[in-house]
Amino acid sequence: MSTPLSTPIDIMSDPNWWRQAVVYQIYPRSFADSGGDGIGDLKGITSRVNYLASLGIDAVWLSPFYPSALADGGYDVDDYRNVDPKLGTLADFDEMIGALHAAGLKLIVDIVPNHTSNRHEWFRQALAAGPGSAERNRYIFRDGKGPGGAEPPSEWPSYFGGSSWERVPDGQWYLHLFAKEQPDLNWDNREVRDDFLTTLRFWADRGVDGFRIDVAHHLVKDFSRPFPDRSALDLETLEHGQHPFADRDEVHDIYAEWRQVFNEYDPPRTAVAEAWVHASRRARYASPQGLGQAFNFDLLQSDFDAASFRRIITHNLTEARQSGASSTWVFSNHDVVRHATRYGLPKAASLASTGGEFQSGHAWLLSGGTSPELDVELGIRRANAATLLMLALPGSGYLYQGEELGLHEVGDLPADAMQDPTFFRSHGVEKGRDGCRVPLPWTIDGPSFGFGSAGAHLPQPAWFGPRSVQAEDDDPSSTLNLYRRALALRRKLQGGEALEWVDDLGDTVLHFRRPGGWESITNFGAEPVPLPPGVVLSSSPLNDETELPPDTTAWIS
Ligand code: NOJ
Numbered sequence: 001m002s003t004p005l006s007t008p009i010d011i012m013s014d015p016n017w018w019r020q021a022v023v024y025q026i027y028p029r030s031f032a033d034s035g036g037d038g039i040g041d042l043k044g045i046t047s048r049v050n051y052l053a054s055l056g057i058d059a060v061w062l063s064p065f066y067p068s069a070l071a072d073g074g075y076d077v078d079d080y081r082n083v084d085p086k087l088g089t090l091a092d093f094d095e096m097i098g099a100l101h102a103a104g105l106k107l108i109v110d111i112v113p114n115h116t117s118n119r120h121e122w123f124r125q126a127l128a129a130g131p132g133s134a135e136r137n138r139y140i141f142r143d144g145k146g147p148g149g150a151e152p153p154s155e156w157p158s159y160f161g162g163s164s165w166e167r168v169p170d171g172q173w174y175l176h177l178f179a180k181e182q183p184d185l186n187w188d189n190r191e192v193r194d195d196f197l198t199t200l201r202f203w204a205d206r207g208v209d210g211f212r213i214d215v216a217h218h219l220v221k222d223f224s225r226p227f228p229d230r231s232a233l234d235l236e237t238l239e240h241g242q243h244p245f246a247d248r249d250e251v252h253d254i255y256a257e258w259r260q261v262f263n264e265y266d267p268p269r270t271a272v273a274e275a276w277v278h279a280s281r282r283a284r285y286a287s288p289q290g291l292g293q294a295f296n297f298d299l300l301q302s303d304f305d306a307a308s309f310r311r312i313i314t315h316n317l318t319e320a321r322q323s324g325a326s327s328t329w330v331f332s333n334h335d336v337v338r339h340a341t342r343y344g345l346p347k348a349a350s351l352a353s354t355g356g357e358f359q360s361g362h363a364w365l366l367s368g369g370t371s372p373e374l375d376v377e378l379g380i381r382r383a384n385a386a387t388l389l390m391l392a393l394p395g396s397g398y399l400y401q402g403e404e405l406g407l408h409e410v411g412d413l414p415a416d417a418m419q420d421p422t423f424f425r426s427h428g429v430e431k432g433r434d435g436c437r438v439p440l441p442w443t444i445d446g447p448s449f450g451f452g453s454a455g456a457h458l459p460q461p462a463w464f465g466p467r468s469v470q471a472e473d474d475d476p477s478s479t480l481n482l483y484r485r486a487l488a489l490r491r492k493l494q495g496g497e498a499l500e501w502v503d504d505l506g507d508t509v510l511h512f513r514r515p516g517g518w519e520s521i522t523n524f525g526a527e528p529v530p531l532p533p534g535v536v537l538s539s540s541p542l543n544d545e546t547e548l549p550p551d552t553t554a555w556i557s
Pocket residue numbers: 072073075112178214215274334335
């Protein structure tokens with residue numbers, strides 16, 4: 001379909017490869033299915049390495065591929081040092097990483113340390129061994145309140161709806177901040193800490209280049225004081241480090257130990273924290289003594305708006321400088337409504353949806369993708385403009401599979417197809433995250449649009465055909481070819497991690513300059529603005545080389 005670019009030579013040995021890398025997130029069960037069972041697998045990824053290399057990315061981040069009953073899309077891990085048999089074997093993993101490395105691509109895997117699955121050997125042992133046992137002490141078991149301990153130990157809600165406590169047959173309760181199939185581990189237990197060090201070495205020894213750490217801010221809990229009311233759990237209002245189970249200072253002792261493990265390797269293994277913490281607290285996760293980098297989800301939570309983009313960029317670059325890390329940028333991932341869709345909705349609708357990190361486009365999703373009306377083309381146009389801006393920023397950019405095709409969220413999945421626990425635990429009130437996890441379209445037609453030889457584990461809409469890789473491959477104006485051109489140019493133009501704002505085109509335009517004369521200009525306004533000469537790429541066609549139309553980014557060099 002496409003020819004791989006020549007292998008970048010230095011990225012494989014450069015210890016700083018991650019600082020300005022472009023990382024492509026693969027949600028493995030929805031990427032490519034080689035086995036014909038409707039579920040994406042590791043051999044499917046291996047078969048698409050040429051596609052990944054031809055995109056021009058630097059690394060792949062693989063969401064969990066471990067054995068799992070999929071109570072939470074694989075973030076409920078049964079065994080941290082194995083591959084889900086539905087996705088392949090450890091030998092398939094070795095083959096996949098070999099193919100990625102041969103193509104000059106690094107591999108980051110997801111580590112889920114806050115909770116195991118309820119099918120993990122440890123949790124089975126904990127249930128069998130009973131209250132007070134060493135086996136239970138790997139998790140957080142407590143007696144309940146009220147007569148017979150029949151009420152949960154606290155009224156804390158789980159992130160996925162309902163209580164965060166589940167009762168077991170002998171009457172005790174265990175904590176699960178997410179689904180009840182995801183019991184929280186007890187990180188005060190040395191055995192838990194040592195086991196994760198073994199897991200990190202297990203994958204690093206197999207050649208894994210870095211780790212994405214799931215809810216990195218939740219591991220340490222302090223239950224030495226009575227459980228506070230749920231109203232006292234707001235991270236924004238609590239004094240820093242005082243929350244009983246989020247962003248406690250002691251969590252950094254864990255990551256300092258992990259850093260020692262990362263540094264046993266050459267080049268050192270990298271890590272990026274998923275930490276939903278106050279912006280001022282993010283730097284600690286990103287410090288070189290800790291995980292080294294942390295996601296900032298600020299752009300992902302922002303409307304398509306010049307002032308707020310500028311504020312976020314300035315703030316995060318300052319913060320990154322302070323921590324010694326480089327900044328991260330992300331618009332889409334497996335947890336949020338795709339950015340093409342968010343930007344195609346009226347601003348008021350996306351603003352009304354600021355109820356939490358997974359809530360953008362909330363009203364639209366709740367309506368089954370019908371209301372407010374989605375402007376499909378505007379969404380893609382703005383998403384491409386935003387992505388081009390993002391790819392010109394210093395730091396690393398994280399892309400989510402399918403965004404390079406301009407895919408929208410699938411908003412009309414039927415209830416009987418849903419898989420996300422948020423849908424079930426909220427009794428269908430929430431629609432969940434399945435709409436961004438629908439298997440990728442590779443071909444214009446055929447069974448599951450080339451995802452595999454049979455169906456797809458989530459139903460694909462008819463509009464996936466014209467948005468498939470095959471359809472976009474030969475179309476010079478496609479989003480896919482825009483991404484390819486942008487990533488190839490970025491490699492050439494990328495220099496030091498500096499950015500200088502150029503205030504010459506008004507409040508609704510963001511214009512900045514990078515070292516070496518690379519400039520990016522985005523027009524967020526309603527009128528065209530004048531362009532300097534030297535355009536090398538634009539996110540939408542320019543009518544006239546001298547003017548930048550609305551909702552468009554141009555690169556100048
Ligand atoms: C964050 C992950 O991105 C999300 O998909 C998952 O549901 C939660 N952590 C719990 O593991």
